[in-house]
Amino acid sequence: MGSMHPAARAEDAFNSVLGTLLSRRGFVTRVLAYSGYASSTQARVMGRIVLSRVDAADQPIDPMYASVRRGIRVFMAAPQSRQPVQVRLGDAVVDTHSDRGGYFDITLQGHGLEPGWHHARVRCGTVESTAPVQVIGDDIRFGIISDIDDTCVVTSLPRPMLAAYNTFVLPETARRVVPGMSALYRSLLAHNPGSPMLYLSTGAWNTQPIINRFLQRHGFPTGALLMTDWGATETAVFRSGREHKRSQLRRLAVEFPNIQWLLVGDDGQHDPEIYDEFAAEMPDNVRAIAIRQLTVTQQMLSHGHPLSRDDGRASPTFKVEGGDGYALFQELSCLRTLDTGVSHA
Structure with a gap:
């Protein structure tokens, strides 16, 4: 103590x-x-x-x-x-x-x-x-891991004032959904029955009821939320959101060694970097990476400048980008190695 x-x-x-x-x-x-x-x-x-x-x-x-x-x-x-x-x-x-x-x-x-x-x-x-x-059955080979903030719901994180407003002040039904994301996930899971849908977020567990209602209201598939505690740890004032995501990804790779994951995030924070690192570390556990591209305005609100945080490094696995779920669906349908059951162009 x-x-x-x-x-x-x-x-x-x-x-x-x-x-x-x-x-x-x-x-x-x-x-x-x-x-x-x-x-x-x-x-x-x-x-x-x-x-x-x-x-x-x-x-x-x-x-x-x-x-x-x-x-x-x-x-x-x-x-x-x-x-x-x-x-x-x-x-x-x-x-x-x-x-x-x-x-x-x-x-x-x-x-x-x-x-x-x-x-x-x-x-x-x-x-x-x-x-x-x-x-999840032993025969399942495909699953989806999705970020939430700016991937499913428009939050303009992590700017502190906007984050506080979106978290504490904004009414629930005023939160905006990212177009096409729920349809993308439903389509992929429809072609892969029994596959898991997991939501990996640096958001606080306190917001879990709000997030669950938001996902339900907008037709997202049911799945476990892997969130974190915003409180102090025994060794630090704040918990590391990056380490939370890294540790959860590694845990899932160990628990489900036969599943290849579609990792979905956005370019407003650190998802591309974290996903690329995980794909390089455990390539057999990653089927593809899908990154939702924020608009110039959303990039400004998210981290103060209009450029993506992506450093331009080549991804060690298949990687697609698009402005919303519909664009990502089109990009994913062109990947013949992603066996989603979707007809390919």
């Missing part, structure tokens, strides 16, 4: 005070269970234990309410650290505890379930929730 970073100690102290105040106001323990994924032998289930009021955070989309609901609401909860958590999926059961941020991220062995979608039961004390989990 003495070696913990001062920012982490300050965060823990704040959360302790916040938890006490919210408990006095009648807030209750809630289990936020996130979507997970699994192979035939093991499963990954994630979630968070918080103190929160029982509101519409996890209820079905209500357009009238969502039109005024702002992002700041999802941050109004106190994490519950070191709480006992039990996760049950099929034949597998694991007992664990939430970490200092209230999170749990566990691996269950021997669930014994067939490929398809199942539900894990997550219990904390007397409170229960369920987490959807996709079991």
